[in-house]
Amino acid sequence: MRAIELFAGAGGLGMGISKAGFRPARIVEWDRWCCDTIRENRRAKAGGIGRWPEPIEGDIREVDFRVDEGKIDLVSGGPPCQPFSLGGKHRAHADTRDMWPEAVRVVRETRPKAFVFENVKGLTRASFATYLAHIVHQLTYPELTHLPDEPWIDHMARLERHHTAGGGRDGLRYNVVYRVLNAANYGVPQRRERVVFVGFRADLGIEWNFPDETHSIDALLWEQVRSDEYWDRHKVASRDRALDPRLVARAEKLIEKPAPAPWRTVRDAIGDLPDPETALKQATVCLNHRFQPGARSYIGHTGSPLDEPAKTLKAGVHGVPGGENMLRRADGAVRYFSVRESARLQTFPDDYRFHGSWTECMRQLGNAVPVQLAEVVARNVSHELQTVAG
Known part of the structure; x- marks a missing residue:
């Protein structure tokens, strides 16, 4: 089955979707470091992405997807989430970084059988409730587009009227559900909550629900x-x-x-790796596993206990660089997670190399979707599409 991956980042969501049986036809990402990460691992055939196409590095707004109309089974991606992050400035629809309209455009132009989009839990805040409803209505009726210079709230009103009138019979329509998922409940060694949107084209008649927690x-x-x-x-x-x-x-x-199976802990995830602080020579042999000095505990940033799932890995401008990305040992001492340890907490494979400085790699990882969570959802979607195809 063919897929398009938007806002690919370091490849976590796309890798999970590929492991579920989808083959990307296009990969789009604007960040050069993320694209370098994908390119190197693609060349090295690491992480199972050897068959991925060369990523399109650039602004998605300049990419025409109409050539893919009717040829795509799944569109997936994580539209940039800074407008909704609990650590951001909460500008939402007033923020030019909001790429949800572009995600909807790609659905409109390609008419996929299904889509999977994800975003930060902050999108479900009460203060964003109306805009969240706007996103869902746009995904449901992607052909009902903005009029020139139309405020988003007026567009929302048109979508609501269209919906309450029955939504039309002949236009492109998707049945959309969304839910906040905690990655720890699906075997990821990290408490990471993301809101996931799944939609199936209405003409397929698919009935679906999110997979059970394991x-x-x-x-x-x-x-x-x-x-x-x-x-x-x-x-x-x-x-x-x-x-x-x-x-x-x-x-x-x-x-x-x-x-159920037990939550996986930090010790479960990284216990077999050498401590990068005390075994420097051995640690440097491991890919992306170098010691990063300077960690300190302070109010609100106390690190992740070794025998619990990690706290959410973070990226961006909130807090001291590295933020909560620290291990807290049983004696209370803290150190930063190495890039490899962080990759394990995000369930990336050990042969997957990240490009850039520690800060840059942690930004890629802090923005990523855990590979295992993506695979769980995508396998469920794949099963439904294969069933309906006979």
Whole structure:
């Protein structure tokens, strides 16, 4: 099945979609460092992207997708999320970085069978509720475009009238659902919440819902507090164990072992890597695994405990460079995650190389979609499309 990947970043969403059986026909990304990352891994056939096309480096607004009309099964991407990030300035629709109109344009021009878009959880804030509804209505009726100089709120009113009138019978229409997903609930060793939009072309008659969660915090706490399976698996002595007392209290209320798999922790993800601070020579042998000095704990940025899923990796202007991207050991000491460790927390494969300085690589990773989360959603979408195709 053929796909188009927009706002590709370092390739996390596209890689997960490729692992689910889609083959990208076009990859579009404006950032040169991200494009360099994709190009090198494409040449090296790393991360399973050896068959990807050369990325189109540039402004999506200058790319014509009409040549792909009727040839694409899936359009995916993460429209730049700065207007909605909890760490940004919350300008939303007034922000020129809002690329949702371009995502809708690509859907309109290619008429794919389905699309998968993602964004930060901040988009679901109450203050953005009307614009969120505007996005959903645009994705539902992509042919009902803005009129010249029409304010977005007037466009919203037209979309609402069209929708309440029945939405038309012959135009391009998608059945759209969205949900905030926590990547930790799908086996990613990171508490990372993203809002995911999935739409199927209405004429396909597909009924769909988001895949069930497979992992849980209670299953992890059972193994850590009630059975000690977690500590035994990692060979951690009692004196080296450190858990939040609130989590211990929660675990003690559990009556039986939960059915889901346990949340994956930072230790699960990076425990077999050498410590880049204490094993400098060995660490440099690992790809993108160099020690970054300067980490310090301060209010609001205390790092990620070793025996919980990581806090959300961050990128952008909020906080000290690197922000929350630190490991907190059982003794309270902190250090920055290496690029390789961060890549593991985002479930990128170990042969995938990131281009740029530590800060630049962390920006790519902080903006990425966990590969595993993308694959879970895309496999579910792929199954539905293959079923309807017979």
